Amino acid sequence: MSKGDALLAGDELVLAHHDHAVVHGVSLELRAGAVTALVGPNGSGKSTVLRSLARLHRPRTGQVKLGERPVWGHSALSGKEFARNVTLLTQQRPTPSGVSVRDVVSYGRYPYRTGWRGVDLEGNAAITRAMELTGVTAMADRGVDELSGGELQRVWLASCLAQETSVLLLDEPTNHLDLRYQVEVLDVVRDLANDHDVAVGVVLHDLDHAAIIADEVVLLAEGRVVAAGGVRDVLTGEHLTHAYGVTVHVADDPVTGAIHCRPLGRHTPRPV
Template identity: 60%
Template sequence: MIAMVDPSAPQLRGTGVVAGYRRATVVHGVDVTLRAGCVTALIGPNGSGKSTLLRSLAHLHTPAAGHVELGDGTRLADLSGREVAQRLTLLSQSRSVPGGVSVREVVEYGRHPHRGRWGAGDPDGPAVVERVMALCGVDELADRAVDTLSGGQLQRVWLASCLAQDTPVLLLDEPTTFLDLRYQVELLDTVRDLADQHGIAVGIVLHDLDQAAAIADEVVLLVDGRVAASGPPAEVLTAERLTTAYGIRVDVHVDPSTGHVRTRAVARHHSRTLTPQEIP
């Protein structure tokens, strides 16, 4: 995996990013920095611009204004697609499932930016593929066709393919979708390990506020396409801020056993407490 780098070094920076679709602006002048060895969680209500911002950082959505650059100041707009793919990778919300292709072959797709013409010149590729399949718990499925897998299994295969790309920046858009509780925890633990042990800069979109509090070094709260707050989870995930952002009462406390912030949303017209997954 990636060699350790200066944990304070910025790896990817968006400055004044404005992005949208046709005439509708979704992201309004957002600044965000992803640093080596740190997990940055993007949170906010539906429609707040989280995924659009992430896609802009991944160079899959061209900003209408502002720019995205690497830590050395190189703008992504000045790089070829291959060069961008050697520096960052994105696990998107949905990908088409190829028919008749094995798990190992899908994971090997992640090595394409490191290969020359006709797939040559990647001596480290096979070892990387085996390592990331084991890391994501799909090594025993290596010869299975991906179109026979469950949603949770497939999500872990896509993560392994992203990790096989072996980049210093990893972007994930709601990666716990389709996963049961066990694999949600294991995936987020893997993401945390990638930052801590390999110095990878991680940007991750999450709906679950407790997951964001548990995994992130920095939380960016987006509301209506603008940054409402950013900083350590304990500073951003306050009852006042979350209640305002989500339009529903959100109680916040610190779990004494973990030291992490915990949130609880309360419905307006009855007393049933909503889980973090049910917060809109």
């Protein structure tokens, strides 16, 4: 596997909830060393697409492939094999009681446990590394039921990172996080792509975050791709205004040089 190879791909995915199709023929590829951001309005199908890539939502038609291997059907991979390659940070996460932070992070190692004793030689190093990357080492022995929403978010992210997969799927990973941890999570995601060739698929509501970390953006609206490609090709005022139904002004941020997307409401101040 080398940088740029498609590791996980969805092909012409049609996805339904209770017989009602909500995603209508979406295709996308997650490449080694690249961050792909899924953006779009509420209900546009971002989470459903991500869950399908994570093998949690069976497509009505279309296929998900891990490398050349189909994820659904006769020659599909086993659950543990898939979990050694792909992990998902979901939006809905349980808060178990009587369980420590280290316990939750160690859940991430389940695909590597073999035999009746569950030996996992690399496990401790991976758990320690994941806790350091997400800044939760100091709370290792605390119960997860006594953490704030943002702290818990980082613990679940650490659990995903401990899984050491080549594909990382994240559904709104900056939710609940304060400014410092938003930036740190985005930095960790970029580091994983740059330094470890991880293929990242990330749902983001903050378009400025997408502009900062993504190599590719897929803009969805009503279950269809409005635009897909490089950040500057997709995050245009025209595309965003069409997708979100509100005027969006796009300009270069003078500090970062990245794109800055500003929705213009009725009360947004304008220069006089």
